[in-house]
Amino acid sequence: MRRVRVRESVAVTSIRATILQTPAADRLEVSTDRVVRVEAGRIVGIDATGDHGGHVDVTLPDDVVLVPGFVDTHLHAPQWPQLGTALDQPLDRWLFEYTFPLEARFVDTDLARRVWDDMVPSLLRHGTTSVAYYGSIHEDATLALAEACASHGQRALIGRCAMDHPEGTPEWYRDGGPREAVDASGRSIEAIRALDDALVAPIVTPRFVPACTDAALLGLAELAAETGTTVQTHCSEGDWEHGHVLERCGVTDSVALDRFGLLRPNTVLAHATHLSDDDRSLIAERSAGVAHCPLSNVYFADRAFSARRAIDAGLRVGLGTDVAGGPSPSLLAQCGHAVAASQRLVDEGDPAARIDTTTAFWMATAGGADLLGIDAGVLEPGRWFDAVAIRLPAAAQWDDDWPSRFERLVRLAGASEIERVWVGGRQVV
Amino acid sequence: MRRVRVRESVAVTSIRATILQTPAADRLEVSTDRVVRVEAGRIVGIDATGDHGGHVDVTLPDDVVLVPGFVDTHLHAPQWPQLGTALDQPLDRWLFEYTFPLEARFVDTDLARRVWDDMVPSLLRHGTTSVAYYGSIHEDATLALAEACASHGQRALIGRCAMDHPEGTPEWYRDGGPREAVDASGRSIEAIRALDDALVAPIVTPRFVPACTDAALLGLAELAAETGTTVQTHCSEGDWEHGHVLERCGVTDSVALDRFGLLRPNTVLAHATHLSDDDRSLIAERSAGVAHCPLSNVYFADRAFSARRAIDAGLRVGLGTDVAGGPSPSLLAQCGHAVAASQRLVDEGDPAARIDTTTAFWMATAGGADLLGIDAGVLEPGRWFDAVAIRLPAAAQWDDDWPSRFERLVRLAGASEIERVWVGGRQVV
Numbered sequence: 001m002r003r004v005r006v007r008e009s010v011a012v013t014s015i016r017a018t019i020l021q022t023p024a025a026d027r028l029e030v031s032t033d034r035v036v037r038v039e040a041g042r043i044v045g046i047d048a049t050g051d052h053g054g055h056v057d058v059t060l061p062d063d064v065v066l067v068p069g070f071v072d073t074h075l076h077a078p079q080w081p082q083l084g085t086a087l088d089q090p091l092d093r094w095l096f097e098y099t100f101p102l103e104a105r106f107v108d109t110d111l112a113r114r115v116w117d118d119m120v121p122s123l124l125r126h127g128t129t130s131v132a133y134y135g136s137i138h139e140d141a142t143l144a145l146a147e148a149c150a151s152h153g154q155r156a157l158i159g160r161c162a163m164d165h166p167e168g169t170p171e172w173y174r175d176g177g178p179r180e181a182v183d184a185s186g187r188s189i190e191a192i193r194a195l196d197d198a199l200v201a202p203i204v205t206p207r208f209v210p211a212c213t214d215a216a217l218l219g220l221a222e223l224a225a226e227t228g229t230t231v232q233t234h235c236s237e238g239d240w241e242h243g244h245v246l247e248r249c250g251v252t253d254s255v256a257l258d259r260f261g262l263l264r265p266n267t268v269l270a271h272a273t274h275l276s277d278d279d280r281s282l283i284a285e286r287s288a289g290v291a292h293c294p295l296s297n298v299y300f301a302d303r304a305f306s307a308r309r310a311i312d313a314g315l316r317v318g319l320g321t322d323v324a325g326g327p328s329p330s331l332l333a334q335c336g337h338a339v340a341a342s343q344r345l346v347d348e349g350d351p352a353a354r355i356d357t358t359t360a361f362w363m364a365t366a367g368g369a370d371l372l373g374i375d376a377g378v379l380e381p382g383r384w385f386d387a388v389a390i391r392l393p394a395a396a397q398w399d400d401d402w403p404s405r406f407e408r409l410v411r412l413a414g415a416s417e418i419e420r421v422w423v424g425g426r427q428v429v
Numbered sequence: 430m431r432r433v434r435v436r437e438s439v440a441v442t443s444i445r446a447t448i449l450q451t452p453a454a455d456r457l458e459v460s461t462d463r464v465v466r467v468e469a470g471r472i473v474g475i476d477a478t479g480d481h482g483g484h485v486d487v488t489l490p491d492d493v494v495l496v497p498g499f500v501d502t503h504l505h506a507p508q509w510p511q512l513g514t515a516l517d518q519p520l521d522r523w524l525f526e527y528t529f530p531l532e533a534r535f536v537d538t539d540l541a542r543r544v545w546d547d548m549v550p551s552l553l554r555h556g557t558t559s560v561a562y563y564g565s566i567h568e569d570a571t572l573a574l575a576e577a578c579a580s581h582g583q584r585a586l587i588g589r590c591a592m593d594h595p596e597g598t599p600e601w602y603r604d605g606g607p608r609e610a611v612d613a614s615g616r617s618i619e620a621i622r623a624l625d626d627a628l629v630a631p632i633v634t635p636r637f638v639p640a641c642t643d644a645a646l647l648g649l650a651e652l653a654a655e656t657g658t659t660v661q662t663h664c665s666e667g668d669w670e671h672g673h674v675l676e677r678c679g680v681t682d683s684v685a686l687d688r689f690g691l692l693r694p695n696t697v698l699a700h701a702t703h704l705s706d707d708d709r710s711l712i713a714e715r716s717a718g719v720a721h722c723p724l725s726n727v728y729f730a731d732r733a734f735s736a737r738r739a740i741d742a743g744l745r746v747g748l749g750t751d752v753a754g755g756p757s758p759s760l761l762a763q764c765g766h767a768v769a770a771s772q773r774l775v776d777e778g779d780p781a782a783r784i785d786t787t788t789a790f791w792m793a794t795a796g797g798a799d800l801l802g803i804d805a806g807v808l809e810p811g812r813w814f815d816a817v818a819i820r821l822p823a824a825a826q827w828d829d830d831w832p833s834r835f836e837r838l839v840r841l842a843g844a845s846e847i848e849r850v851w852v853g854g855r856q857v858v
Contacts, residue, residue, distance in 0.1 A: 081827035084840030087768065088785050122823065298769045302776045327765065327840045336756065339516070340727045344773070347731045356517050394551065398510035411513030411756045416845045 013038055016049060016059040017066035017389065020406050022362035023378050025311050030402040036066070038385040041198070041424035045381055060389050063396075064419055065409070068377050069129025069386035070331035071368030074232070074270045074291035074320025077145055078103045078112070078136040080119040082324035091240055091300045096170060099324075103136045103161075104173040112141035116148035121429075123154065126330045126415045127388040129423045130155040132232055132268055132291070132320075132372055134205055137161050137175060139184055143191045150197040153428035155386060157372060159205025159232055160188035162220055168210040168244075178215035181206075182223055189227050198424060201229075203268075208234035209256060210244045221261030230373060231262050232291075235269035238301045242274040254279035263288050266373040270320060272310075273301045280313040289316025289371040292363060294337035296322035304341040307363065308353045318368025319360070335360035335410045357410040389420040442467055444487040445478065446495035446818065449835050451791035452807050454740050459831040465495070467814040470627070470853035474810055489818050492825075493848055494838070497806050498558025498815035499760035500797030503661070503699045503720035503749025506574055507532045507541070507565040509548040511753035520669055520729045525599060528753070532565040532590075533602040541570035545577035550858075552583065555759045555844045558815040558852045559584040561661055561697055561720070561749075561801055563634055566590050566604060568613055572620045579626040582857035584815060586801055588634025588661055589617035591649055597639040607644035610635075611652055618656050627853060630658075632697075637663035638685060639673045650690030659802060660691050661720075664698035667730045671703040683708040692717050695802040699749060701739075702730045709742040718745025718800040721792060723766035725751035733770040736792065737782050747797030748789070764789035764839045786839040818849040 015038070019031040035056055037045040060066060079099060086098045106112045123131065131149075133156055135142035142160040149156040162185050164175035175181035189202040204224040206212045212220075224231050236242045236253040249256040254275065257263050267288035275283070275290075283289065292305050310317050319334045320326075328334070338360040345353035369377025376386040393412035396405045409417075421429035444467070448460040464485055466474040489495060508528060515527045535541045552560065560578075562585055564571035571589040578585040591614050593604035604610035618631040633653040635641045641649075653660050665671045665682040678685040683704065686692050696717035704712070704719075712718065721734050739746050748763045749755075757763070767789040774782035798806025805815040822841035825834045838846075850858035 081824065083824045084822070084837045085833055087840075088783060118823065118826075298772055340724075343727055354517060393513070394547065395510070395512045397547075399514075404514055408513045411516075414843065414845075416843075 014056045014058070015066065016056045017064070018060075019046070019066045019379055020402065020409070021068050021379055022358055022366060023380070025359050025362045025367065028358045028403060028406055030406070032402075036379060036385065038425045041384055041426070043379060043381050043383055043385050046379065064389050064391050066379065067388050067390060068365040068379055069388050069421065069423065070127045070364050071318055071372060071374075071377055072123070072128050072131045072321050072331055073268055073318035073368045073371050074293055075131050075323045076134045076325070077116065077119065078106045078141070079324035080115050083329065084324070084327040087299045087327060091238055094300065100170050100173045106136035106138050106141040109138070109140040109144055112138070112144050113148070116145050120148050120152040120154050123329055124152060124421050124429050125418060127390070127418045127421055128154070128329070128331055129386040129388070129421060130369065130372065130374055130376060132157045132203060133159065134207075134232070135160050137163060137173065137184070139188050139191065142188050146192045146195055146197070146200045149200050150195060153199065153423050153426050155199045155374065155376065155384070155423055157201055157203040157230070157232070158192055159203040160185050161205050161207050162216060163207040163211035164216045165211050165213050168212070175216070178213050178219055181212065181216040182219035185220060186223055186227070189223070189229055204229050204231045206231075206233045206262065208237070208241060209248070209253060210241060214260070217260040217262060224264060225261065230266040230268070231264055232268040232270070233257065233262060235272045236274035237271035238273065238303070252276060252279050254282055258282055258286065266316070266371065268371055270322065271297060271301055271305065273297060273303050273305045275310070280310060280315060284314035287316070289318070291318055291320035291371065292338060293320040293322035293326055294334060294341040295328055296320075296326035297341065298337070300325050304344045306345055306350070306353050307338060307342060307355050307359065311359070316367065316371040317363050318371040319363045330414055331364045332410060332413055335364055338363060357407050361410050385422055385425040387422045388418055391417045391419055393417060443485045444489070444495065445485045446489040446493070448475070448495045448808055449831065449838070450497050450808055451787055451795060452809070454788050454791045454796065457787045457832060457835055459835070461831075465808060465814065467854045470813055470855070472808060472810050472812055472814050475808065493818050493820050495808065496817050496819060497794040497808055498817050498850065498852065499556045499793050500559045500747055500801060500803075500806055501552070501557050501750050501760055502561050502697055502747035502797045502800050503722055504560050504752045505563045505754070506545065506548065507535045507570070508753035509544050512758065513753070513756040516728045516756060520667055523729065529599050529602045535565040535567050535570040538567070538569040538573055541567070541573050542577070545574050549577050549581040549583050552758055553581060553850050553858050554847060556817040556819070556847045556850055557583070557758070557760055558817070558850060559798065559801065559803055559805060561586045561632060562588065563636075563661070564589050566592060566602065566613070568617050568620065571617050575621045575624055575626070575629045578629050579624060582628065582852050582855050584628045584803065584805065584813070584852055586630055586632040586659070586661070587621055588632040589614055590634050590636050591645060592636040592640035593645045594640050594642050597641070604645070607642050607648055610641065610645040611648035614649060615652055615656070618652070618658055633658050633660045635662045635691065637666075637670060638677070638682060639670060643689070646689040646691060653693060654690065659695045659697070660693055661697035661699070662686065662691060664701045665703035666700035667702065667732075681705060681708050683711055687711055687715065695745070695800065697800060699751065700726060700730055700734065702726055702732050702734045704739070709739060709744060713743035716745070718747070720747055720749035720800070721767060722749040722751035722755055723763060723770040724757055725749075725755035726770065727766070729754050733773045735774055735779070735782050736767060736771060736784050736788065740788070745796065745800040746792050747800040748792045759843055760793045761839060761842055764793055767792060786836050790839050814851055814854040816851045817847055820846040820848055822846060
């Protein structure tokens with residue numbers, strides 16, 4: 001996101017707080033009583049309180065801690081009105097009978113604006129400071145999403161969804177052909193860049209192989225390369241998708257995406273539950289990674305994703321809510337689901353698959369930011385001040401050490417514990 | 430709970446609301462704009478608004494609905510301070526290194542009172558109007574729990590936990606022998622009954638077979654029969670417990686409990702993830718049932734419980750948080766986890782295992798009340814007015830029918846949407 005520019009209004013210049021964060025996948029860092037200095041939206045210094053002589057703008061209370069803002073690496077914006085419904089359907093029926101009809105309605109840009117103005121502030125209240133959004137196929141609704149993020153103050157990668165396959169999409173909701181899929185995506189990139197807003201950037205978004213023709217996939221890869229834009233798509237979500245790609249392309253989804261040219265640095269592959277060792281090596285080699293959507297996977301992926309294996313293999317890994325395939329907009333909730341998913345893999349015979357709350361939180365912050373290629377996810381000099389002030393949940397009263405308090409926070413906190421949220425130094429909640 | 434008497438203070442006499450409830454496992458009942466009339470804590474009539482002439486005490490706003498209070502059929506009260514921690518341990522280590530040391534501290538009745546005064550109001554705020562509690566082995570702390578429920582206004586079955594096995598329990602936290610296990614349990618029953626409070630009743634609580642000697646299990650069964658008290662215990666939670674009982678008794682946990690005399694009407698078996706068809710037939714024949722704890726099972730049970738099979742076999746089935754084996758005190762959250770658990774069974778090859786939010790909600794209300802043998806769980810004349818007023822989650826703005834709103838409510842609502850809670854006609858939140 002090199003194109004991001006500094007916003008004019010930055011309210012915070014110094015904040016005193018205890019910081020909990022996970023700069024590495026297996027490391028919780030506790031920094032009690034620090035002063036974070038912010039200039040032009042970025043952190044310029046973090047001092048021990050004693051070393052900081054001057055005025056402090058904000059001092060958090062003792063039961064409120066500062067953590068990096070949460071990064072949602074996979075969310076379908078036009079599915080926001082569907083949140084929490086129709087989760088008892090297999091993926092193909094869910095798409096054709098519920099999701100595509102809803103997304104098709106976003107031809108109505110007024111409806112889109114109404115949804116974005118509900119969704120973006122709601123996500124911010126959950127502490128989600130950055131999102132990789134899938135839009136619908138509509139350029140206007142997609143541009144309106146970028147405008148909503150800019151106006152509400154959320155960092156976002158925004159992708160107009162491309163889908164042109166005459167079998168994998170319904171007649172009433174698809175691009176007219178590969179040319180339209182690519183051209184409309186290109187115009188959408190230009191329109192979002194023309195906003196010239198520090199927070200928003202476009203991302204090339206072929207929905208997934210079953211929804212796109214080979215020509216569209218090739219064209220979108222060229223578009224990404226020509227425009228220097230990153231890519232997001234779905235990969236091996238469940239048996240159905242995995243099987244489709246194997247049959248159509250004769251190779252796994254990862255290999256197919258790579259042959260189309262879509263496996264680029266920071267490419268975000270959603271789900272990826274069916275990865276072989278070779279797939280993992282390939283994705284790591286391309287500096288790409290996975291949006292791990294543990295709650296959605298429960299309903300639609302028919303198996304759990306091994307975050308442990310992916311991290312160990314050197315993939316970038318973040319967490320995604322996959323709204324509305326996942327019925328919760330909370331990244332903290334995803335942390336619990338990520339640990340649960342790893343426990344399921346342990347039950348299924350892979351004792352090394354277990355991850356803990358530290359690794360889950362890392363995916364929700366530093367790992368996600370690294371996957372999306374944004375300078376956030378860790379509170380340290382040089383990065384954006386994207387941060388959340390969270391009140392410790394009541395159960396933390398029984399703790400006498402910070403690692404336990406951190407575990408309570410990840411397990412038990414939700415939107416009602418989130419007191420303030422900053423993005424690029426600007427307080428947005 | 431025939432012994433329950435009517436409380437003196439009952440504030441509500443009529444309330445106007447739309448009622449959502451599940452009188453049967455597969456049936457959602459929507460009753461728009463009704464007036465519920467309450468006398469002496471029980472519902473005496475539910476009228477269509479037009480048929481109700483007189484004054485109404487409370488009218489719920491249009492975006493707030495009335496549902497039956499939630500029934501938590503399995504919760505370890507002294508593990509409340511452990512909520513959300515140490516979930517990455519196998520069950521035996523979790524018990525000996527974390528849970529037993531914590532429970533042992535409840536020899537300090539002041540600590541116990543402090544925990545109960547935090548826990549009971551917190552559970553009420555989550556809409557939990559009835560709970561089947563496990564206490565610690567301490568009679569005083571257990572009595573204090575009954576007093577706290579009576580004073581905060583929560584309906585509860587309260588069991589002093591009996592555990593005397595020299596191998597299955599630590600030296601520093603066990604009953605002195607089978608006689609003490611039975612005598613102390615008997616004294617606890619008398620003390621709770623002596624409170625003479627309409628809301629609280631005792632329940633005989635052998636922890637589980639691995640923690641109890643044969644003599645204690647036989648003696649506790651006799652105690653239950655003699656005193657007319659129901660029973661709760663754990664059954665076949667995971668491989669470890671299941672294997673222990675098979676080896677020690679030569680039969681499954683259900684059969685062993687039946688031979689000890691503990692499988693009685695309304696006996697609450699927690700977890701029961703390893704049931705055979707014969708086990709299910711036996712439990713159904715005894716009019717007993719299962720406290721399904723789907724979130725806890727993710728961490729400690731190594732497999733999912735099939736609610737569908739249990740309901741179809743005629744078992745009573747309720748939901749349990751299993752605090753602190755389960756890190757959430759919310760029964761609504763358990764509904765989502767119950768659907769997820771059923772989806773896991775589908776993934777594992779049992780397509781008939783799927784349940785939906787209606788069935789999950791039925792377990793959280795009517796099913797749980799039936800399991801515990803209390804006159805609640807459905808809002809209908811003759812039953813206690815144990816009820817929750819919940820604001821529909823914001824996403825319900827996109828719905829135009831009640832079944833969809835109901836699904837949003839179950840999926841997305843939490844403590845922050847709960848506006849009022851009544852137990853036995855008395856408003857407690």
